[in-house]
Amino acid sequence: xxxxDFRFSTxxxxxxxxxxxxxxxxxxxxxxxxxxEESSDGSIVVRSGCSVVEGRxxxxxxxxxxxxxxxxxxxxxxLHHSSGVxxxxxxxxxxxxxxxxxxxxxxxxxxxxxxxxxxxxKEDEMHCLVVGANFLLKTVPREAFTYLDGQKEFVQIDxxxxxxxxxxxxxxxxxxxxxxxxxxxERISGTSLGGGTFLxxxxxxxxxxxFDELLELSHHGNNRVIDMLVGDIYxxxxxxxxxxxxxxxxxxxxxxxxDGKELEDYQPEDVARSLLRMISNNIGQxxxxxxxxxxxxxxxxxxxxxxxLEYTMDTxxxxxxxxxxxxxxxxxxxxxxFLGALGAFTSYETQSHNNDLxxxxxxxEREIVNCSDDKIRHMPVTANLNDGETxxxxxNLV
Amino acid sequence: xxxxDFRFSTxxxxxxxxxxxxxxxxxxxxxxxxxxEESSDGSIVVRSGCSVVEGRxxxxxxxxxxxxxxxxxxxxxxLHHSSGVxxxxxxxxxxxxxxxxxxxxxxxxxxxxxxxxxxxxKEDEMHCLVVGANFLLKTVPREAFTYLDGQKEFVQIDxxxxxxxxxxxxxxxxxxxxxxxxxxxERISGTSLGGGTFLxxxxxxxxxxxFDELLELSHHGNNRVIDMLVGDIYxxxxxxxxxxxxxxxxxxxxxxxxDGKELEDYQPEDVARSLLRMISNNIGQxxxxxxxxxxxxxxxxxxxxxxxLEYTMDTxxxxxxxxxxxxxxxxxxxxxxFLGALGAFTSYETQSHNNDLxxxxxxxEREIVNCSDDKIRHMPVTANLNDGETxxxxxNLV
Numbered sequence: 001x002x003x004x005d006f007r008f009s010t011x012x013x014x015x016x017x018x019x020x021x022x023x024x025x026x027x028x029x030x031x032x033x034x035x036x037e038e039s040s041d042g043s044i045v046v047r048s049g050c051s052v053v054e055g056r057x058x059x060x061x062x063x064x065x066x067x068x069x070x071x072x073x074x075x076x077x078x079l080h081h082s083s084g085v086x087x088x089x090x091x092x093x094x095x096x097x098x099x100x101x102x103x104x105x106x107x108x109x110x111x112x113x114x115x116x117x118x119x120x121x122k123e124d125e126m127h128c129l130v131v132g133a134n135f136l137l138k139t140v141p142r143e144a145f146t147y148l149d150g151q152k153e154f155v156q157i158d159x160x161x162x163x164x165x166x167x168x169x170x171x172x173x174x175x176x177x178x179x180x181x182x183x184x185x186e187r188i189s190g191t192s193l194g195g196g197t198f199l200x201x202x203x204x205x206x207x208x209x210x211f212d213e214l215l216e217l218s219h220h221g222n223n224r225v226i227d228m229l230v231g232d233i234y235x236x237x238x239x240x241x242x243x244x245x246x247x248x249x250x251x252x253x254x255x256x257x258x259d260g261k262e263l264e265d266y267q268p269e270d271v272a273r274s275l276l277r278m279i280s281n282n283i284g285q286x287x288x289x290x291x292x293x294x295x296x297x298x299x300x301x302x303x304x305x306x307x308x309l310e311y312t313m314d315t316x317x318x319x320x321x322x323x324x325x326x327x328x329x330x331x332x333x334x335x336x337x338f339l340g341a342l343g344a345f346t347s348y349e350t351q352s353h354n355n356d357l358x359x360x361x362x363x364x365e366r367e368i369v370n371c372s373d374d375k376i377r378h379m380p381v382t383a384n385l386n387d388g389e390t391x392x393x394x395x396n397l398v
Numbered sequence: 399x400x401x402x403d404f405r406f407s408t409x410x411x412x413x414x415x416x417x418x419x420x421x422x423x424x425x426x427x428x429x430x431x432x433x434x435e436e437s438s439d440g441s442i443v444v445r446s447g448c449s450v451v452e453g454r455x456x457x458x459x460x461x462x463x464x465x466x467x468x469x470x471x472x473x474x475x476x477l478h479h480s481s482g483v484x485x486x487x488x489x490x491x492x493x494x495x496x497x498x499x500x501x502x503x504x505x506x507x508x509x510x511x512x513x514x515x516x517x518x519x520k521e522d523e524m525h526c527l528v529v530g531a532n533f534l535l536k537t538v539p540r541e542a543f544t545y546l547d548g549q550k551e552f553v554q555i556d557x558x559x560x561x562x563x564x565x566x567x568x569x570x571x572x573x574x575x576x577x578x579x580x581x582x583x584e585r586i587s588g589t590s591l592g593g594g595t596f597l598x599x600x601x602x603x604x605x606x607x608x609f610d611e612l613l614e615l616s617h618h619g620n621n622r623v624i625d626m627l628v629g630d631i632y633x634x635x636x637x638x639x640x641x642x643x644x645x646x647x648x649x650x651x652x653x654x655x656x657d658g659k660e661l662e663d664y665q666p667e668d669v670a671r672s673l674l675r676m677i678s679n680n681i682g683q684x685x686x687x688x689x690x691x692x693x694x695x696x697x698x699x700x701x702x703x704x705x706x707l708e709y710t711m712d713t714x715x716x717x718x719x720x721x722x723x724x725x726x727x728x729x730x731x732x733x734x735x736f737l738g739a740l741g742a743f744t745s746y747e748t749q750s751h752n753n754d755l756x757x758x759x760x761x762x763e764r765e766i767v768n769c770s771d772d773k774i775r776h777m778p779v780t781a782n783l784n785d786g787e788t789x790x791x792x793x794n795l796v
Binding site: 020021022063064065102103104106107108124125126171172173187189191192193194195196197199200201203204205207226227228230232233234235236237239241242249250251252253254255256257258262263266271278281282285286289290292293323 | 418419420461462463500501502504505506522523524569570571585587589590591592593594595597598599601602603605624625626628630631632633634635637639640647648649650651652653654655656660661664669676679680683684687688690691721
């Protein structure tokens with residue numbers, strides 16, 4: 001591919017970041033090439049008479065501890081392709097100020113300024129989570145789904161019957177937010193047992209290097225090796241009077257107290273499985289108890305913890321179903337990890353009033369940036385390019 | 399001491415057991431020697447004309463995995479000293495049938511029958527916990543106390559204003575029981591993150607051998623080494639908008655994800671501290687959320703997890719206080735570990751109708767059995783004799 005063609009096909013703008021304790025999440029708009037033409041001075045401008053730019057929302061994520069990879073990715077893939085993009089009226093899109101949320105928007109502001117010349121326009125983290133969730137639930141078809149008895153089922157959300165709901169964002173820690181409407185929300189609870197606990201304890205216990213490795217391990221494990229079940233205490237029988245079956249977990253990791261084994265004697269798979277079960281179940285239970293306080297029937301789970309893993313969704317769903325006796329429902333989101341970044345992204349629209357972002361079609365295309373360009377191929381960056389599914393959308397340049 | 403004197407001074411009866419997944423708890427009645435005299439056939443009988451036997455409730459505990467120690471303890475210290483005790487009317491106290499509760503009453507019934515000739519008269523676990531708690535709260539002065547800001551304060555319970563309350567029993571797992579009156583209760587919730595999780599994960603992470611060792615370790619640790627704080631994410635600042643200070647824990651064990659350390663690089667003290675904090679805080683939070691559902695203002699914590707450890711009580715108290723905004727109160731019990739065993743014990747009274755147990759005075763005497771007897775000194779048993787504080791009481795033989 002001719003580099004010139006590539007440049008036309010991947011004009012990128014509107015980067016937004018959500019920098020958490022564990023992960024950095026990026027959302028950016030990649031305009032389709034046919035929106036643009038080259039002007040007389042060699043810069044790329046939006047095609048004359050074109051007020052709606054079509055393209056895709058793209059997603060990427062990096063580990064926060066590998067922030068240099070993120071900086072390189074932005075430098076080569078985003079800043080490079082957004083340079084010189086101008087609206088036909090001559091106003092250059094601001095390439096220096098970027099929407100950012102999450103604690104890292106504070107912690108790493110100086111680093112981004114120094115290394116990339118980017119200034120963070122900071123957005124509140126809870127606000128962004130809510131705005132991002134509302135955007136997905138209202139705009140993107142087949143975004144939310146339930147997972148029960150091994151069945152994934154997409155749920156069509158009636159916009160007039162969306163609120164109130166409980167948003168549970170599972171990042172390093174967990175935030176629980178009661179959402180009552182556009183911009184109406186309250187953080188009502190949270191727990192420190194979140195994705196950071198899973199990965200932190202998981203690394204110490206299994207020597208896994210990454211979240212994905214730990215999830216993969218857990219897939220092959222059996223939690224009953226290390227969890228103490230009701231049947232282990234009751235000699236194989238249920239404690240039926242209070243509704244506890246013999247296979248219910250009485251004590252997470254409880255078997256490790258007694259069988260004279262050391263860490264090395266357990267299979268890492270089993271340890272990972274117990275850990276995932278413990279944390280998923282605990283989040284499901286605390287979420288349900290908070291939903292109950294306010295009579296919320298729907299609980300949406302966001303954040304980068306679940307990743308479509310069936311066992312995790314099943315554990316959370318069963319916890320919510322069990323404790324609520326079927327009254328409350330756990331729902332999952334396909335773009336679960338990017339709520340905050342999407343919320344920051346959409347704030348370009350609400351603040352500048354000169355863009356109108358509309359998602360009109362959702363694809364399952366998984367390739368985020370065209371990788372045929374030399375600059376990308378040789379770049380020392382390994383982004384998780386396949387993590388987020390792109391969302392086709394248009395930006396209205398008014 | 400003459401063995402004969404000793405036998406007189408330690409007549410033991412009314413053994414009750416609570417056999418959990420981690421610990422076996424024993425309560426037994428040790429009558430004062432001057433209640434007895436030797437009869438013509440050499441057996442020990444209650445002194446003629448004496449209908450109230452005075453003595454003490456004694457407590458002991460064993461690890462369930464070391465059940466042989468428990469069997470030996472019962473054989474040498476209890477069966478030996480209860481043999482031949484007769485009421486003046488000639489009916490022998492039943493030495494074969496013993497009240498037992500907890501899952502182990504099922505699991506180990508055959509073992510006790512085979513090794514000691516003891517038959518378990520099984521009592522429901524939740525029922526015993528509630529009966530035991532009510533007995534302590536109504537009968538034993540200075541039993542319940544609060545722990546706030548480093549201050550322990552005994553709470554005088556008004557018997558007419560005791561109910562309803564939430565009983566949180568932290569054993570291997572955790573049961574949460576709403577208590578509405580004598581015999582009126584419901585197990586409303588629980589969590590698998592309990593004492594078994596603390597000890598199980600603690601053993602795997604620190605190579606500690608016992609609960610006490612792990613608690614001692616945690617005493618010297620600093621959880622901030624391994625927990626991810628709000629300030630770690632926000633670059634040292636608070637997230638004040640939602641009331642999270644920079645020192646709040648955002649993610650338990652969250653720092654372990656990123657700093658390239660392995661388990662061996664952390665101090666076991668710090669790991670133990672984080673673990674204790676995580677589990678205590680989680681229990682406090684779930685307890686509060688359940689108390690809130692039913693408008694319960696007082697939460698009593700029982701079970702063998704807390705053991706008077708200030709850090710644990712402080713964490714639980716702060717969690718309850720923080721989440722309830724001061725509306726609910728955490729209370730602790732001096733005999734926290736023996737609720738189930740006490741409940742089983744008092745069921746002798748309610749079922750047989752021939753004993754009337756009254757605690758009339760509470761001492762802080764910590765020696766449970768007289769250790770000067772040769773048989774005890776040479777016995778291959780290490781009971782935790784100092785764990786429970788004895789309760790002086792009397793049994794009315796009607």
